[in-house]
Amino acid sequence: MNVYSFKDIAVLTGAGISTESSIASFRGQNGLWKNYRPEELATPQAFAKNPELVWEWYALRINTVLKAKPNKAHYLLADLEKTRKLTIASQNVDQLHQRAGSKNVLELHGNISHSRCLQCANLDKLKIDFKHPPKCSKCNENTRPNVVWFGESLPQNTFQKAIQAFQNCDLAMVIGTSGVVEPAASLANLAKSKGAFVLEINPELTPISQIANLSIRDIASTGLDNLINN
Ligand code: APR
Numbered sequence: 001m002n003v004y005s006f007k008d009i010a011v012l013t014g015a016g017i018s019t020e021s022s023i024a025s026f027r028g029q030n031g032l033w034k035n036y037r038p039e040e041l042a043t044p045q046a047f048a049k050n051p052e053l054v055w056e057w058y059a060l061r062i063n064t065v066l067k068a069k070p071n072k073a074h075y076l077l078a079d080l081e082k083t084r085k086l087t088i089a090s091q092n093v094d095q096l097h098q099r100a101g102s103k104n105v106l107e108l109h110g111n112i113s114h115s116r117c118l119q120c121a122n123l124d125k126l127k128i129d130f131k132h133p134p135k136c137s138k139c140n141e142n143t144r145p146n147v148v149w150f151g152e153s154l155p156q157n158t159f160q161k162a163i164q165a166f167q168n169c170d171l172a173m174v175i176g177t178s179g180v181v182e183p184a185a186s187l188a189n190l191a192k193s194k195g196a197f198v199l200e201i202n203p204e205l206t207p208i209s210q211i212a213n214l215s216i217r218d219i220a221s222t223g224l225d226n227l228i229n230n
Contacts, residue, residue, distance in 0.1 A: 001214060003227055006171035006197070009086040010162075011077060012187050016176020016202060017220045018094055020071040023064060027178050028204070043150045051142070055133040058145045062112050065094045066128045073175070073220035074100035076228055087165035091177060091184050093147050106162050108154055108184050115143035154183065166191040174200045176220050179208040188212075201227075 003009075015025035026033050036057070040046050047054045078101035080086055088097050088105045093112040097105045114123040117136035123146055124137045134143050148154055162184075166172055172191035179185045185207070192198045192211050200212040201223035209215045216223045 001197075001199070001227070003080070003171070004083070006169075007084060008169045009080070009084060009171045009173060010165040010169035010187070010191060010196075011086065011088045011173045011175060012166075012177060012184060013077075013088060013090045013092060013097070013175050014177025014179075014184075015092060016178075017073050018068070018071070018092055018096055019176070020073065020219065020221055021068040021094075021096055023068050023094055023096075025176075027180070038150055042147075044152060047144055047149070051133055051144070054145070058112065058147075059130065059132045062126055062130070063128055065096075065112055066126075068094065068096065070096040070100035071221055073224050074102070076221075076224045078102040080228060087162075087169075089162035089165065089184070089187060091181065106158050106165070108148070108158060108162060110145075110147040110155070112145060112147055114146040116146040118142050118144055159183065162187055163190065166196075167194050169196050172196045172198045174198065174202075174208050174212070175224070176202060177206070177208070179206040199227075 019025050025031050041054055041057050074096050081102055081104060088102055089108055090097055090105060091109050093109050095111050095113055114125055115134045116123055119141035120139050122136050122138045136143050166187040167190060169191055172188055174188050188198055188208050189211060198212045200208050200215040201218060201220055203217055203219055
């Protein structure tokens with residue numbers, strides 16, 4: 001399979017692409033949801049009940065993410081974007097795609113690097129070891145992490161762009177996601193239904209494997225490297 005025979009590529013990424021940057025994924029053996037309960041940390045109800053606890057957990061993750069570096073898989077995708085139309089729709093909130101140089105990135109689940117004001121929606125960039133819970137720099141009101149929690153809608157404009165990208169692509173690559181969180185997971189089905197070639201890179205079997213034209217059972221860095229450079 002020659003990736004260069006495709007003109008328009010849409011890529012769906014998940015936590016697995018960042019595990020080689022030492023950022024934990026959510027499911028599986030060392031996944032965050034093994035040790036933490038999402039309903040206590042990643043829902044609007046959890047935040048309303050205990051904003052300090054939620055901010056404390058995010059502060060830990062933000063420190064990890066800000067210290068992390070993009071890995072080979074992030075850089076390979078950024079390089080591929082220089083040669084053809086390529087859109088990344090990422091479920092990741094770590095911004096490692098952008099830090100590797102990718103330009104066309106849709107943040108389906110927001111990003112962890114900013115707080116969002118509950119009053120005026122202003123976004124403030126967070127720094128390592130920021131004081132939490134942070135206040136809005138504009139109006140001094142309370143803020144929340146700028147991410148999409150369970151039970152919340154995706155940013156509609158961003159998701160519409162992702163739908164367009166997956167509807168129009170001739171190759172859909174699905175990298176490092178368990179494919180169980182909707183609506184992101186359905187982007188692969190959408191591409192398939194429109195006739196695109198669906199390629200998965202994941203060391204494990206996922207629901208996406210059932211519809212994929214090709215599943216590469218490998219980690220993102222070597223899977224992508226073999227695909228692009230061989
Ligand atoms: N390369 C490729 N894939 C990998 C690697 C790797 N190095 N390491 C692990 N994986 C795969 C796992 O096999 C698994 O299928 O990455 C996937 C990670 O799955 P999840 O932890 O469920 O992450 P993700 O699919 O991104 O989760 C979706 O759930 O709670 C949330 O909001 C959170 O955006 C997240 C969403």
